[in-house]
Amino acid sequence: MNNVIEAILSRRSIRKYKLDAITEGDLQQIIEAAKYAPSGMNAQSWHFSVIQNREKIEALEAVVYEALKGSEDPYLKKMGELAEFHYFYGAPVLVIISNAANSISLSPVSDAALAAGNMMLAAQALDLGSCWIHILTRLRDEPGVKAALRALGVPKGYVVCSALTLGYPDGPLPKAAERREGTVNIVE
Numbered sequence: 001m002n003n004v005i006e007a008i009l010s011r012r013s014i015r016k017y018k019l020d021a022i023t024e025g026d027l028q029q030i031i032e033a034a035k036y037a038p039s040g041m042n043a044q045s046w047h048f049s050v051i052q053n054r055e056k057i058e059a060l061e062a063v064v065y066e067a068l069k070g071s072e073d074p075y076l077k078k079m080g081e082l083a084e085f086h087y088f089y090g091a092p093v094l095v096i097i098s099n100a101a102n103s104i105s106l107s108p109v110s111d112a113a114l115a116a117g118n119m120m121l122a123a124q125a126l127d128l129g130s131c132w133i134h135i136l137t138r139l140r141d142e143p144g145v146k147a148a149l150r151a152l153g154v155p156k157g158y159v160v161c162s163a164l165t166l167g168y169p170d171g172p173l174p175k176a177a178e179r180r181e182g183t184v185n186i187v188e
């Protein structure tokens, strides 16, 4: 099978990681793959904050919990009570993808998602696992989270669109979920 198709079909969201760090070479290739994603008007207005420090990732998780506990949204507040849940799954690397609020792109969020997709496929091709983590996008405007994101290098005037965990999967890849039928029509 073609290598790209194989990476697409075999990639799974990984939620358990080994402690091993990612090699610098692999990380650079994954970041390069992100930067080669298409972008509206070729804006390339994204920013990637690559955090390779477990203590800093755990500290961010603590900030997330504080924000959840203090949230006025009952659903988010309830999530703050699940103290045993690790949003970043103990991964050795977290990549926060943001995009300029004043981007000339037609869709900065789509651009960030395409960059994230490239990273996930590059990770798969390098025998690494990844998972899209949504909680930072949800909490990005909460003051404590906002300050923590700035401290981790998300530039002023940039909006967090996505985050990814990266690392070596601990255990076999999960089985792919069944694909839904009836989502395609072909016109000839």
Ligand SMILES: Cc1cc2nc3c(=O)[nH]c(=O)nc-3n(C[C@H](O)[C@H](O)[C@H](O)COP(=O)(O)O)c2cc1C
Residues within 6 Å of the ligand: 011, 012, 013, 014, 015, 131, 132, 133, 134, 135, 176, 177
């Ligand atoms: C926009 C988006 C948000 C997601 N948010 C999360 C998340 O916060 N935590 C998580 O564990 N997985 C998250 N996922 C991963 C999905 O749950 C996963 O892609 C889906 O269950 C299919 O599984 P697969 O990726 O293994 O094929 C997200 C995926 C997308 C595209």
